[in-house]
Amino acid sequence: xxxxxMKGNDALSEAAVRAGCRFFGGYPITPxxxxxxxxxWRLPEAGGTFIQAESELSGINMVYGAAAAGFRAMTxxxxxxxxxxxxxxxxxxxxELPAVFIDVQRYGxxxxxxxxxxxxxxxxxxxxxxxxxxxxxxxxxxxxxxxDLIQVAFDKADQYRNPCQILSDASIAQMMEPxxxxxxxxxxxxxxxxxxxxRGGDFKRVTSTMYYIEDFDAxxxxxxxxMAEQEQRWESxxxxxxxxxxxxxxxxxxICKEAVEIARAQGIRLGxxxxxxxxxxxxxxxxxxxxxxxxYLSVELTSLPKMEDDVKxxxxxKAPVEKFLGGAxxxxxxxxxxxxxxxxxxxx
Amino acid sequence: MTEKRIPELxxxxxxxxxxxxxxxxNRVLAEVLEEMELADRAVGSLAVGCACLMMDTFGTxxxxxxxxxxxxxxxxxxxxxxxxxxxxxxxxxxSMSIGxxxxxxxxxxxxxxxxxxxxxxxxxxxxxxxxxxxLPGQRTTTSPKGRDPELTGRPLNMINQMKQLxxxxxxxGSVASAKDIxxxxxxxxxxxxxxxxxxxxxxxxxxxxxxxxxxxxxSSLAHIENTVKSIFPVGEFVxxxxxxxx
Amino acid sequence: xxxxxxxxxxxxxxxxAGLLLAHVSMVSGKEITWVPxxxxxxRGGTASCRLRIGDEAILNPFFSSMDTxxxxxxxxxxxxxxxxxxxxxxxxNSSMVKDAEFRDDIRVIEVAAxxxxxxxxxxxxxxxxxxxxxxxxxxxxxAEEFADGIDAYFAKKGRSNPLNRECFMRGVQAAAxx
Numbered sequence: 001x002x003x004x005x006m007k008g009n010d011a012l013s014e015a016a017v018r019a020g021c022r023f024f025g026g027y028p029i030t031p032x033x034x035x036x037x038x039x040x041w042r043l044p045e046a047g048g049t050f051i052q053a054e055s056e057l058s059g060i061n062m063v064y065g066a067a068a069a070g071f072r073a074m075t076x077x078x079x080x081x082x083x084x085x086x087x088x089x090x091x092x093x094x095x096e097l098p099a100v101f102i103d104v105q106r107y108g109x110x111x112x113x114x115x116x117x118x119x120x121x122x123x124x125x126x127x128x129x130x131x132x133x134x135x136x137x138x139x140x141x142x143x144x145x146x147x148d149l150i151q152v153a154f155d156k157a158d159q160y161r162n163p164c165q166i167l168s169d170a171s172i173a174q175m176m177e178p179x180x181x182x183x184x185x186x187x188x189x190x191x192x193x194x195x196x197x198x199r200g201g202d203f204k205r206v207t208s209t210m211y212y213i214e215d216f217d218a219x220x221x222x223x224x225x226x227m228a229e230q231e232q233r234w235e236s237x238x239x240x241x242x243x244x245x246x247x248x249x250x251x252x253x254x255i256c257k258e259a260v261e262i263a264r265a266q267g268i269r270l271g272x273x274x275x276x277x278x279x280x281x282x283x284x285x286x287x288x289x290x291x292x293x294x295x296y297l298s299v300e301l302t303s304l305p306k307m308e309d310d311v312k313x314x315x316x317x318k319a320p321v322e323k324f325l326g327g328a329x330x331x332x333x334x335x336x337x338x339x340x341x342x343x344x345x346x347x348x
Numbered sequence: 349m350t351e352k353r354i355p356e357l358x359x360x361x362x363x364x365x366x367x368x369x370x371x372x373x374n375r376v377l378a379e380v381l382e383e384m385e386l387a388d389r390a391v392g393s394l395a396v397g398c399a400c401l402m403m404d405t406f407g408t409x410x411x412x413x414x415x416x417x418x419x420x421x422x423x424x425x426x427x428x429x430x431x432x433x434x435x436x437x438x439x440x441x442x443s444m445s446i447g448x449x450x451x452x453x454x455x456x457x458x459x460x461x462x463x464x465x466x467x468x469x470x471x472x473x474x475x476x477x478x479x480x481x482x483l484p485g486q487r488t489t490t491s492p493k494g495r496d497p498e499l500t501g502r503p504l505n506m507i508n509q510m511k512q513l514x515x516x517x518x519x520x521g522s523v524a525s526a527k528d529i530x531x532x533x534x535x536x537x538x539x540x541x542x543x544x545x546x547x548x549x550x551x552x553x554x555x556x557x558x559x560x561x562x563x564x565x566x567s568s569l570a571h572i573e574n575t576v577k578s579i580f581p582v583g584e585f586v587x588x589x590x591x592x593x594x
Numbered sequence: 595x596x597x598x599x600x601x602x603x604x605x606x607x608x609x610x611a612g613l614l615l616a617h618v619s620m621v622s623g624k625e626i627t628w629v630p631x632x633x634x635x636x637r638g639g640t641a642s643c644r645l646r647i648g649d650e651a652i653l654n655p656f657f658s659s660m661d662t663x664x665x666x667x668x669x670x671x672x673x674x675x676x677x678x679x680x681x682x683x684x685x686x687n688s689s690m691v692k693d694a695e696f697r698d699d700i701r702v703i704e705v706a707a708x709x710x711x712x713x714x715x716x717x718x719x720x721x722x723x724x725x726x727x728x729x730x731x732x733x734x735x736x737a738e739e740f741a742d743g744i745d746a747y748f749a750k751k752g753r754s755n756p757l758n759r760e761c762f763m764r765g766v767q768a769a770a771x772x
Contacts, residue, residue, distance in 0.1 A: 003620055005613070005616055005617050005620050005626070005628070022428065023424065023427065023428055025420075025423075025424065049427040049428060051423070051427065051457075053420070053453075054449055054450075054453040055449060057417065057420070057449075057450070058417070058420040058449065058450050058453060059420075061413055061414060061417035061420035061421045061424065061450070062420050062421070062423050062424035062427075063424060064411070064413065064414075064417075064420075064421050064424060065393065065411060065413075065420065065421035065422060065423060065424020065425040065426075065428075066424035066425065066427065066428045067424075068411045068421070068424075068425065069391075069424070069425045069428050069429050069432075070428075071428045073424070073428075087414050088414060088417075091413070091414050095411075095412075171629065171655070171656075174629070174630055175627055175628060175629045175630075175655055176613070176616060176626075176627070176628040176629075177626065177627055177628070177652075178620045178625070178626060189428070195391050195409040195410075195411060195425065196389070196391065196409070196429050196432055197386075197387075197388050197389035197390055197391055197408070197409055197432050197433070198387075198388055198407070198408065198409055199388050199389070200388060203359075203407040203408055203409050203410070204409045204410070205403055205404070205409075205410045205412070206409075206410065206411040206412065207403065207410070207411070207412035208412075254653050254654050254655065255653075255654045255656070257653045257654070258653040258654040261653065330656045332658060333654055
């Protein structure tokens with residue numbers, strides 16, 4: 001398969017189609033609008049349906065309907081639009097339906113601004129809507145990884161009958177990189193739970209499954225416990241002998257990887273733990289870290305720390321956890337190295 | 349009425365209050381779906397309100413949408429399963445207040461779904477609050493002195509909102525009398541025929557809520573006949589994509 | 595690994611020049627990141643893109659110090675000249691940049707790209723003239739191979755134009771003469 005030069009948003013869209021996605025309902029908002037633009041022609045070409053909805057609220061509920069009917073369906077948004085999706089995500093999780101959502105993170109609360117950030121970490125990983133649910137959250141660090149992870153997201157959504165999310169950001173969405181695309185996959189929409197009229201069988205009711213499942217609390221806890229145990233993904237870079245481990249996901253992790261390279265060339269033992277799933281947070285990855293690690297540094301493009309909490313929980317505070325907050329600015333890798341060095345000096 | 353047997357779609361007795369109009373509308377819809385041999389292919393979308401009580405008693409496939417979003421959910425189903433008969437069944441609060449946008453945009457796009465919007469002028473499930481369709485002067489728990497159009501606007505006439513759109517079928521019926529019920533059945537049949545031939549259809553149904561109107565059944569039906577119909581006229585407004593009202 | 599910024603007015607084809615560079619580099623087996631100017635960076639009508647091109651996977655697509663700057667206009671020169679690494683290359687469009695003060699610790703190649711493209715009756719090809727100079731000056735990819743890549747790129751889009759190759763080669767020549 002020859003490589004193609006693709007923009008993050010376009011590649012994610014094409015990969016979704018190749019994963020068998022045949023329905024998209026969504027609303028334009030920068031920096032995710034290329035996903036709508038791409039799917040507006042690509043889905044009909046693949047025999048699917050694209051609807052530019054009147055709002056994100058409507059778009060996600062169209063996805064709810066198409067997913068209930070057994071089809072691979074998705075929507076995407078950013079910033080304020082992502083907030084509007086949360087009610088629907090809660091409903092889809094509560095009905096135990098598979099679907100995929102993309103959040104191309106932008107900066108700030110309220111209207112904010114369109115540049116890259118990682119501000120929606122809590123909303124994505126804590127369940128941004130009401131009630132008791134989780135979603136598998138995948139955080140690609142490159143255009144290719146987005147292509148790979150959206151396939152995984154659709155498969156895992158089916159496996160667990162639970163929505164999955166791709167947490168992208170404006171920089172990965174807008175940049176271009178060479179990608180290798182997978183083959184086209186056709187998905188069978190006629191699962192036994194799919195609504196399509198009772199067709200001689202019992203009628204089906206898609207609503208909160210809590211109404212029909214005995215001992216629901218234990219059932220739902222077990223469902224998410226299994227996901228938390230089995231679905232952790234991470235990449236570790238030189239953590240076994242690291243004096244300080246950077247923890248970063250998505251675009252931040254690439255700057256951190258460069259920081260590790262720069263530091264190692266200077267004899268500074270820096271490592272990187274890159275969560276690929278944000279929920280479940282890859283707690284298991286921390287077992288690979290040097291037991292004598294002197295500190296962790298959580299690097300996020302946020303104004304307020306978010307992932308830092310998960311790092312503290314994951315390492316059980318066996319070493320101090322510091323933070324490096326980029327806000328809306330992509331940090332210099334050398335600044336991260338400098339910060340790491342100063343933390344290591346303090347720990348001495 | 350000449351109907352003798354209970355439609356098989358009505359798998360359990362309904363759970364509505366005594367004198368409620370929903371039970372009649374459920375029966376009429378069930379009859380139409382069975383007569384048109386669509387019961388096996390029917391998918392309903394409802395959301396929040398008294399309509400939800402039919403999810404266990406009315407034996408089609410169902411999806412329960414978030415409050416107000418039933419039309420968007422129905423669109424999602426119909427677009428991927430065009431062979432299904434997809435309908436929404438919603439009250440006036442659900443479809444015309446919180447769900448106004450979704451309801452209207454399904455019509456604006458002339459989606460091939462059928463919307464059944466039950467207008468009883470009140471929020472039933474939550475205990476009798478003012479609805480978009482509450483009449484001027486109507487006492488509700490949130491308009492205890494009577495609805496004041498100066499403060500709350502005039503009752504929302506959904507037919508007027510929709511009749512200038514390019515849609516397939518639009519009618520308003522009622523359950524106030526046997527004659528009205530027979531007409532309602534024709535409207536619902538026309539609406540579903542429209543959907544299966546391609547085009548948006550909506551039937552609004554004037555229906556009593558004796559519990560929250562604090563009236564008995566007879567006076568509730570008389571109220572529809574004498575008062576509600578003067579504000580919400582019944583009849584067909586769009587048929588075969590053509591406006592047929594004056 | 596090379597870090598390159600391509601900057602100019604919106605409409606001067608700077609994003610396309612960057613894309614061509616990325617595309618042809620990819621075909622010749624390189625790893626690339628291409629990041630467009632975005633958000634507040636775009637205010638004032640200037641556009642830019644930054645590329646990293648190398649043989650290994652590119653880690654950080656962002657950089658504050660670049661090896662090469664392709665400056666299509668004065669504003670771009672003013673914005674980015676200071677960020678060129680010592681010993682780096684500046685390709686300056688002398689049709690648009692007049693009486694500029696250049697640093698003396700970088701290699702400056704002045705190319706009258708807008709005039710050359712105009713003379714060749716391909717006025718929108720100024721970006722490709724600049725690209726020719728950049729490719730020649732950096733030795734990134736063989737110039738003939740790159741020119742073939744440009745032809746293939748436009749042919750695939752159904753916009754074959756032999757004048758693009760001429761523009762490119764004039765840029766190559768300008769760099770050789772500089």
